[in-house]
Amino acid sequence: xxxxxxxxxSKKLYVAVDCIIFGFEDDKLRLxxxxxxxxxxxxxxxxxxxxxxxxxxxxxxxxxxxERLTGLxxxxxxxxxxxxxTDRDPGGRVISVAYYALICxxxxxxxxxxxxxxxxxxxxxxxxxxxxxxxxxxxxxxxLRRKSLIQPVGFExxxxxxxxxxxxxxxxxxxxRKLDKRNFRKQILSMDVLTRLEEKDKVNSKRGAxxxxxxxxxxxxxxxxGEHFVMK
Amino acid sequence: xxxxxxxxxSKKLYVAVDCIIFGFEDDKLRLxxxxxxxxxxxxxxxxxxxxxxxxxxxxxxxxxxxERLTGLxxxxxxxxxxxxxTDRDPGGRVISVAYYALICxxxxxxxxxxxxxxxxxxxxxxxxxxxxxxxxxxxxxxxLRRKSLIQPVGFExxxxxxxxxxxxxxxxxxxxRKLDKRNFRKQILSMDVLTRLEEKDKVNSKRGAxxxxxxxxxxxxxxxxGEHFVMK
DNA sequence: TCAAAAGTGTTCAGCGTACACCCATGT
DNA sequence: ACATGGGTGTACGCTGAACACTTTTGA
Numbered sequence: 001x002x003x004x005x006x007x008x009x010s011k012k013l014y015v016a017v018d019c020i021i022f023g024f025e026d027d028k029l030r031l032x033x034x035x036x037x038x039x040x041x042x043x044x045x046x047x048x049x050x051x052x053x054x055x056x057x058x059x060x061x062x063x064x065x066x067e068r069l070t071g072l073x074x075x076x077x078x079x080x081x082x083x084x085x086t087d088r089d090p091g092g093r094v095i096s097v098a099y100y101a102l103i104c105x106x107x108x109x110x111x112x113x114x115x116x117x118x119x120x121x122x123x124x125x126x127x128x129x130x131x132x133x134x135x136x137x138x139x140x141x142x143x144l145r146r147k148s149l150i151q152p153v154g155f156e157x158x159x160x161x162x163x164x165x166x167x168x169x170x171x172x173x174x175x176x177r178k179l180d181k182r183n184f185r186k187q188i189l190s191m192d193v194l195t196r197l198e199e200k201d202k203v204n205s206k207r208g209a210x211x212x213x214x215x216x217x218x219x220x221x222x223x224x225x226g227e228h229f230v231m232k
Numbered sequence: 233x234x235x236x237x238x239x240x241x242s243k244k245l246y247v248a249v250d251c252i253i254f255g256f257e258d259d260k261l262r263l264x265x266x267x268x269x270x271x272x273x274x275x276x277x278x279x280x281x282x283x284x285x286x287x288x289x290x291x292x293x294x295x296x297x298x299e300r301l302t303g304l305x306x307x308x309x310x311x312x313x314x315x316x317x318t319d320r321d322p323g324g325r326v327i328s329v330a331y332y333a334l335i336c337x338x339x340x341x342x343x344x345x346x347x348x349x350x351x352x353x354x355x356x357x358x359x360x361x362x363x364x365x366x367x368x369x370x371x372x373x374x375x376l377r378r379k380s381l382i383q384p385v386g387f388e389x390x391x392x393x394x395x396x397x398x399x400x401x402x403x404x405x406x407x408x409r410k411l412d413k414r415n416f417r418k419q420i421l422s423m424d425v426l427t428r429l430e431e432k433d434k435v436n437s438k439r440g441a442x443x444x445x446x447x448x449x450x451x452x453x454x455x456x457x458g459e460h461f462v463m464k
Numbered sequence: 465t466c467a468a469a470a471g472t473g474t475t476c477a478g479c480g481t482a483c484a485c486c487c488a489t490g491t
Numbered sequence: 492a493c494a495t496g497g498g499t500g501t502a503c504g505c506t507g508a509a510c511a512c513t514t515t516t517g518a
Contacts, residue, residue, distance in 0.1 A: 007324050010283035012244035015327050051242035054325055058316030082314040082329045084290030092239050093286055095247050097314045205469040207515040437496040438489040
């Protein structure tokens with residue numbers, strides 16, 4: 001096939017995806033890591049990854065890898081960066097496209113988790129990781145910090161119903177700093193992207209706190225009106 | 233080699249880089265495009281690209297492709313995004329990692345430009361491009377807009393010495409809106425990252441305008457003092 | 465009754481924004 | 492003398508940030 005002349009002169013390379021999986025539990029941002037089940041570095045902590053198949057889009061490969069580990073589909077998943085140093089993987093020349101995912105830990109499939117020897121670690125104290133995976137985690141954290149200020153991605157880490165205190169704790173975990181309760185509430189409520197439900201959460205307080213949910217329609221109206229989602 | 237068992241079960245793929253090359257001339261932001269010299273889509277306008285070699289880092293591949301077309305090294309070059317839909321290139325399964333470059337058009341190697349049938353186009357009126365290249369250009373524009381507000385990348389598009397008016401015109405071109413002269417000057421000068429030279433540019437005005445240069449050392453001090461580069 | 469979390473407004477300073485005129489010089 | 496681009500300061504409104512007390516209720 002003449003059409004492929006120029007292409008077939010070049011060498012093909014392995015292409016993989018690796019997933020940085022974020023969760024939120026006990027007021028801490030956490031990472032889901034697995035133990036590598038094959039060499040090189042068998043038994044070491046690693047991001048969950050897999051090779052991209054010939055008939056599979058990059059995004060689909062990332063979804064597949066994520067579903068294999070968590071059992072979850074319809075998860076927030078965003079491409080982070082492509083890592084391609086020749087010596088990044090001692091097992092061979094592998095280009096890895098990193099994705100980060102935000103999941104609600106309550107919805108997790110525990111079986112899959114066990115199967116892949118996976119475990120949650122707080123983002124500020126996770127074990128050493130193989131290859132350039134620490135670099136990936138670092139970049140993912142920075143991306144999440146930036147993104148959470150200008151797009152409503154944080155809600156992906158909470159269950160559908162949440163209290164304002166839980167939401168604040170989440171932002172505090174992502175940005176690793178305390179926020180002022182009154183200012184936080186004023187700001188998030190002023191954007192009018194939440195709907196208050198007719199229910200209270202009595203688990204965390206005797207008095208009970210109103211439950212809210214993120215309202216996609218309100219968010220769309222906000223954007224249509226020329227405003228933006230902004231947290232400070 | 234047992235170490236590669238898991239890897240050799242997977243198929244390798246072609247990996248390419250494509251470069252979105254920005255320049256600034258006649259108060260307009262411009263794109264350097266080439267005519268494809270081989271099938272598929274021979275003769276169509278395209279971003280400059282090339283395959284990643286087996287012994288070559290991703291970033292190095294992008295630099296090589298950029299140098300081949302422009303003759304320039306030491307250019308601002310940043311990875312943009314990895315494109316990997318199975319049907320993105322009718323010539324075969326190719327993962328493309330897009331990079332964008334900011335170059336000073338005055339330093340351009342005209343010969344290389346001719347050799348690859350390359351041509352500059354204003355970013356608001358460029359011809360149709362092959363594959364998913366329009367999507368790449370769009371993403372690069374957005375990245376440049378965002379980045380230029382929080383990091384001093386714009387200077388990469390100007391020659392070393394420039395007037396404040398030229399700098400303002402550049403920001404206006406990137407953001408496609410008029411800026412207030414007094415506010416613009418106040419803001420850029422208040423950060424103290426420019427050094428005023430003892431020379432004036434008399435090309436664009438009779439009176440002459442002071443020439444400035446971006447001062448890396450001043451910029452580093454700004455960061456050390458906990459401040460940030462911010463343009464609004 | 466007490467401990468623990470929920471909920472609620474105001475004040476102030478600093479910044480972003482709008483805005484108009486004089487200057488220098490080459491033709 | 493005039494046309495062209497260069498250069499400069501102020502006033503105001505809005506927003507971000509700091510800050511403390513009352514309420515509810517289960518134990």
